[in-house]
Amino acid sequence: MQRMLIDETPEKIGEKVRLKGWVTIQRDHGKVIFIDLRDRSSVIQLVITKDNADAFEKAKKSCSESAIEVIGTVKERPKNLVNEKISTGGVEVEVESLKILSVAVELPLEVSKAELDLNLQTLLERRNLALRNEKIKSIFFVSASVLDGYRNAMKEKQFTEIKTPKILSAATEGGANFFKIDYFDSEAFLAQSPQFYKQMGVGVFERVFEVGPVFRAEPHFTSRHVNEYISLDAEMGFIDSYEQIMDELEGVIWKIMENVKKQRSDVLKKYNASVPEKMEIPRMKLSDALEILEKEFGKKSEAFDIDPEGERLICEYVKKEKGSDLIFLTHYPTSIRPMYTMPNEEDKELTNSFDLLFRGVEIATGGQRIHSYEQLKKSISDRGIDPDQFKYYLEIFQYGMPPHGGWGMGSERVVQKILGLKSIKEAVLYPRDVKRLIP
């Protein structure tokens, strides 16, 4: 007898099946024991009566989260008992034999509850168990759909998937946000982004994308920071304008949303969430956004920059005024953008760069890059950095680097904002923060 996935059983009334899975709940009614058995496909009710003494004894010991294997017969459930909450609610399995594969000790969490209702610390500390909760687990089906949607969108647009090194000889973009590594006899750094390597990739493949981890030694304790996350990167050559990069990213965003909606409507329902409705994403100069913040919310910014509260408020405003969950902020000042950012042709103090905000949070940063060797070298020197440090990066600009640009997008923030999760850490399987290296 082949082992069956639970989802395959419902139509096979009268047939003998072999099932394996975890005990979600075991209810002992004295003469009969009911077990909700769960595998990767679904949940089904098992019925074990005293007539099968051996199975009954073992069912008694099969506490929640034990792994068991049963042989039994598929039966129709009495109509008045049909459980609509589980997809196999119309049938149950009358168990003939039961084998405990692995017994569980008493659980510190009641993982079978619809809502676990734990504070973030406990949720992360007891991660291995908390993740078994159906609602928490389902977050990661959305993550998988976001990754898939991204890759498919990129391939459709003829971007080549690349994998770039995460161990670097130099701190990529300057700055102090790097983790240092002992690399044999030398010192190395963990990649904070694939920035240089994806630009090198443009020189080779014209259009490249990467899905991979990035590492940021930022000592932030916020609901939107983790120190290791999965970045959705892209870089494209021969652009006509920097608006073209936003056009591409906009297309990608809708492909991701479409994919999540198509594949995970059940999860969206669980979270009472929905993906944003497809529409043109508004674009606004940062300076205009700052003006609106002052006029509409009385919020003055000290520097020519927007802080997290400002991002939240401008999203509120755009939602109210234009009905959009997303907005591009553009023309960030040169002083707060990395040295490779292309200055704006009309105002050299500004850049051809953008941030994409989604429901109050920046999810992507991008823009056009400098493609002239001399200009880039000067931009590096102007920041007091020695260009010789970037020899292998700079050399590509001597070999016909076309006008180009791209973006980096935080996959976990996208998931967080789609589902309305309070902290980004809920969208990471095993998150890393300043104090958390385990589990």
Next chain:
Amino acid sequence: MQRMLIDETPEKIGEKVRLKGWVTIQRDHGKVIFIDLRDRSSVIQLVITKDNADAFEKAKKSCSESAIEVIGTVKERPKNLVNEKISTGGVEVEVESLKILSVAVELPLEVSKAELDLNLQTLLERRNLALRNEKIKSIFFVSASVLDGYRNAMKEKQFTEIKTPKILSAATEGGANFFKIDYFDSEAFLAQSPQFYKQMGVGVFERVFEVGPVFRAEPHFTSRHVNEYISLDAEMGFIDSYEQIMDELEGVIWKIMENVKKQRSDVLKKYNASVPEKMEIPRMKLSDALEILEKEFGKKSEAFDIDPEGERLICEYVKKEKGSDLIFLTHYPTSIRPMYTMPNEEDKELTNSFDLLFRGVEIATGGQRIHSYEQLKKSISDRGIDPDQFKYYLEIFQYGMPPHGGWGMGSERVVQKILGLKSIKEAVLYPRDVKRLIP
């Protein structure tokens, strides 16, 4: 006028097009200049005559690898001049205007040659340019197809894609092959494999897979080692036997090969290579393999293990005897497998583990894992390691961990062996070895 991809032009004879790309070759014939223009889609010939003085002057300066933009008219090429080596050989573009987007300096390598014929050191040192060579570049189209083929195969089998942390608090599997990281005020390590986390994933999702970087501080200088590579990992719960893991991996291998053959037959041709023919992959006990090595090749192994030469020879033997490019070696001794490996039920000195060899090299390692808490704890202690070190890993075994197993496969070795590359480093975009951190 919209910018056209070169591949879109051939059928548009008489139409005006705007093209952007790199100059692969420029041939100055005095009154006329020919340029082979390359973009991500293809290569096309441009014709620039003295009639267009401005374009002609700029074409003169457009040395190899310069990025240019042209406007011109698509013409049929004289039949006797059709270039069969390029897909757009039947047409050319008569240029009316030319703009140099980014001029290249003189190249230290002639990247347009069919074969670059460089030694490995130069190939890696001049990586940014060498990658522009069509033959070298095409390796990474195969890489992309291997990754894609793997993910699709896994999703088809209901494995959930996960992303696990690469920064760890403890050296995963013991041993010294770890890179140490300064992580704020503590010490951390780079993941040598997602082993513990994918097993944790089984407890949650039953079946999981991951495509991600792994980091090995192995001081090896060989044609099959790099210190950072992309591992294709999988782990599955509720297995009936450990042969089932090999069955799954075998299915995955053929899906990958099929995908490469379907998408990249042009690259295979370039390398005079082919994917292995689909057949049942033979399985052989390690002890039998060692016996064959002694009998057939006079090769005695000092320990109960197989070395790289042995792997090469046994592959030769299997190819000759069974016509297979692949072989599973099974039943490795407990002493040379990690502490989580399931001992064989018939002989406790052996394990339910395997290596998969492909054309002389081990490409994957896998097996069944111990799922009993007590047994695993003992296995750890028996190796002189303190189980308390693995608290967060061990705890999952208290909560109904089903019989399970999986594998890790080196994506670059798969690519190397498909194409017959001498060194694995040729299959890594920017490889990392003991002495190489750049580019």
